[in-house]
Amino acid sequence: MLRPIKKIESAAALNATQKMIQRFALWLCEPGRSAEKVTEAEIKTLMKTPQEAAWLWSFLSGKHNGKTHLQRAKYLAALSANQKSRLKAWVNATTNVGAYFDLTPTGKQIPVDSPFIKNKAAKNHWDNLKDLMEAFYLKGLNQGLAYLPDGNPTADKTKALNYQTFRMDFIKYHQLDKHEFAREVCVMCNGELRNTSIDHWIPKADYPLLSVCADNLVPICGECNQSPNKGKKKVHTGGSFEDWFHPHLRHPSGTLIITHQTSDFGVALNTTRTSDAARVRNLNALFNLEQRWTREFKAEYRKLYNSILTRQQKKGTPLSLESLCHQLEEWADGLNPNQPHYEVHRVLAETLRDANRLMTWHAQLIDEA
Numbered sequence: 001m002l003r004p005i006k007k008i009e010s011a012a013a014l015n016a017t018q019k020m021i022q023r024f025a026l027w028l029c030e031p032g033r034s035a036e037k038v039t040e041a042e043i044k045t046l047m048k049t050p051q052e053a054a055w056l057w058s059f060l061s062g063k064h065n066g067k068t069h070l071q072r073a074k075y076l077a078a079l080s081a082n083q084k085s086r087l088k089a090w091v092n093a094t095t096n097v098g099a100y101f102d103l104t105p106t107g108k109q110i111p112v113d114s115p116f117i118k119n120k121a122a123k124n125h126w127d128n129l130k131d132l133m134e135a136f137y138l139k140g141l142n143q144g145l146a147y148l149p150d151g152n153p154t155a156d157k158t159k160a161l162n163y164q165t166f167r168m169d170f171i172k173y174h175q176l177d178k179h180e181f182a183r184e185v186c187v188m189c190n191g192e193l194r195n196t197s198i199d200h201w202i203p204k205a206d207y208p209l210l211s212v213c214a215d216n217l218v219p220i221c222g223e224c225n226q227s228p229n230k231g232k233k234k235v236h237t238g239g240s241f242e243d244w245f246h247p248h249l250r251h252p253s254g255t256l257i258i259t260h261q262t263s264d265f266g267v268a269l270n271t272t273r274t275s276d277a278a279r280v281r282n283l284n285a286l287f288n289l290e291q292r293w294t295r296e297f298k299a300e301y302r303k304l305y306n307s308i309l310t311r312q313q314k315k316g317t318p319l320s321l322e323s324l325c326h327q328l329e330e331w332a333d334g335l336n337p338n339q340p341h342y343e344v345h346r347v348l349a350e351t352l353r354d355a356n357r358l359m360t361w362h363a364q365l366i367d368e369a
């Protein structure tokens with residue numbers, strides 16, 4: 001989050017799908033809705049266009065874990081009036097996440113409990129809801145949504161937004177060096193973007209109605225997205241987002257800084273905005289950034305050390321302090337903001353320029369040569 005993260009144009013198709021999911025979920029919660037009233041004809045009256053209705057009906061016929069999505073939808077429509085009224089409130093409270101990121105704290109919190117009354121059937125209710133809503137991402141986005149990237153409905157699968165096109169559009173938009181063979185940089189850790197996957201900022205396992213929400217999706221590197229880094233960790237404290245950044249809704253906007261930490265010859269994550277201290281701590285804990293960046297800091301130092309040593313050994317003459325300074329400046333001058341870990345390498349350059357550090361370094365190199 002050192003640099004800006006933008007919602008790309010094709011997010012319009014995700015927004016449209018998010019509205020479809022919310023509309024559909026609330027429709028299932030209507031008091032008069034029953035399993036028998038989840039039919040193709042009824043779906044046609046629910047959706048605004050024939051393309052959306054056809055897409056949703058076809059999606060519902062899909063199967064997952066031995067059950068069709070239609071069976072799950074019918075299951076939810078058949079819940080008691082009380083359960084449906086609770087579910088309706090929960091759907092409304094968990095779909096419009098923007099409400100939790102106002103500039104002035106409102107004290108609003110996202111529900112952390114299950115929408116259903118805690119009894120023997122609660123798990124079954126939840127599993128049906130979760131599987132159905134997650135399928136909009138796992139199957140729906142994967143196979144293509146009901147919308148063109150600009151958010152207009154389409155029946156043409158080849159032109160509809162899907163997982164791959166969204167992922168690629170996002171990567172291309174955020175690519176710092178636009179050359180086809182240039183290394184790409186992860187928007188979260190600023191390391192090399194490898195094994196990219198789409199992260200659900202607020203885990204879809206807890207809030208499945210956010211499975212295709214544009215505000216909730218951000219393609220990041222595999223290392224960032226997996227445990228022991230983000231994995232399925234929560235991004236709120238007991239429902240409150242106050243102490244948390246958000247890639248789209250509360251970006252640190254250039255206030256994060258990396259500083260050298262002398263105690264372990266590593267780096268620390270800091271902020272120029274003191275009121276963000278808790279948010280910085282949480283961001284660091286979420287991705288283990290200091291630990292990962294310190295590893296990079298030390299690895300780059302080792303690389304530089306070895307390259308100076310190798311050059312010196314080939315020359316066969318003792319390394320002068322002047323030559324060491326020169327080689328350091330040459331390397332620092334070549335650092336490029338479009339390359340992975342630029343910020344960490346820049347801190348390394350500053351650290352190595354320190355006179356005492358330079359003398360110690362020089363002595364080490366002379367010793368080893």
Ligand SMILES: [Zn+2]
Pocket residue numbers: 186187188189190191220221222223224225
């Ligand atoms: Zn990353």
